[in-house]
Amino acid sequence: MPEGDTVWQTAQRLHTALAGQVLTRSDLRVPRFATADLTGRAVLDVTPRGKHLLTRIEGGLTLHSHLRMDGSWQVYGSGERWRGGPTHQIRAILGNAAYTAVGYRLPVLELLRTADEEQAVGHLGPDLLGPDWDPHAALANLLADPARPLGEALLDQRNLAGIGNVYKSELAFLARATPWLPIGELPAGIPERLVRTAHRLLEANKDRLARRTTATGGTSRPDQLLYVYGREGHPCPRCGTPIRKADQGDGSRERPTYWCPRCQTGPSS
Structure with missing residues (x-):
């Protein structure tokens, strides 16, 4: 998507x-x-x-x-x-x-x-790339259901609009949490950082031909543009553990999800 x-x-x-x-x-x-x-x-x-x-x-x-x-x-x-x-x-x-x-x-x-x-x-939450962007409202929406898995909360367009499978996986990696960790169990300050990072990444990529979430500036190598998404079996850029892939969904649709089973804490698929 x-x-x-x-x-x-x-x-x-x-x-x-x-x-x-x-x-x-x-x-x-x-x-x-x-x-x-x-x-x-x-x-x-x-x-x-x-x-x-x-x-x-x-x-x-x-x-x-x-x-x-x-x-x-x-x-x-x-x-x-x-x-x-x-x-x-x-x-x-x-x-x-x-x-x-x-x-x-x-x-x-x-x-x-x-x-x-x-x-x-009208059902959409604050648009990450829109004039209505409101980080405080987005954060409140995400935390309204603390038991909800992080990945599902990020994908719910009623919370904040614009995140898909790629950013879901990348943001969970940057938060050092698996996409299945209940969002209410994230350490203090991490949800706020997630919202800021999501906005920064989408803003940075809206004018790029090739999406990049990694901190490696100027790279054009496909294997260095993203941390985990699409990199099943490749070494984690933090710890070297092979990246895993599984489907995640709320029952209505399963979505491909990538994560490192070692340096991202929380339950797995």
Whole structure:
């Protein structure tokens, strides 16, 4: 699932290509909105909200989309070949004279009144990359259920919006706690540090092509960009113990999780 920084980058690409321009092509390939025609309307802005995308359109309309596991928005110049996937995977097309934005495999796509955006994103906690970021509110949300495993609490977008599997695993490693440790059992001061670190990492990565959480400045080697995520069987960068991988979930969905069984304290899978 894309993390908040990936969604932020997607929003910037869409905004650059569409904002301030009148739509000359509009095609929403979902049954509920298949007859909607947005041509002749100008796109006002494209705003990320956690992992959600809000494309605001003249006339008080918003196209709300969510990428979830494998959705994507691709932007193509006039005459450029579309390469995001087969035609049957296209769910949305928004085009102007210069650019065309194509949404592939979008599991969530709905057209709603801009005044009703809260129906789609009002449940979200403070956005790590948004103007509403509030570390105190995020911390209070995380600690509201002290028995909840750290990884599940970080992934819950109602607590704070923007963390996915990568940052969940990386933040738990930096906190020296397994993702299964109840968040209320973290040592004093660590939850506050987690919230600050989450904000710092997403801010640092929102303009990078390759996400990096490690302190190794300037590295471009894939094996040195992340501490534990995607590194099952590789040595822990702190203690050398092989990194482990397991699924973690709240019963609704299992998510890949990486951790060091030696230097991260707490229960394991």
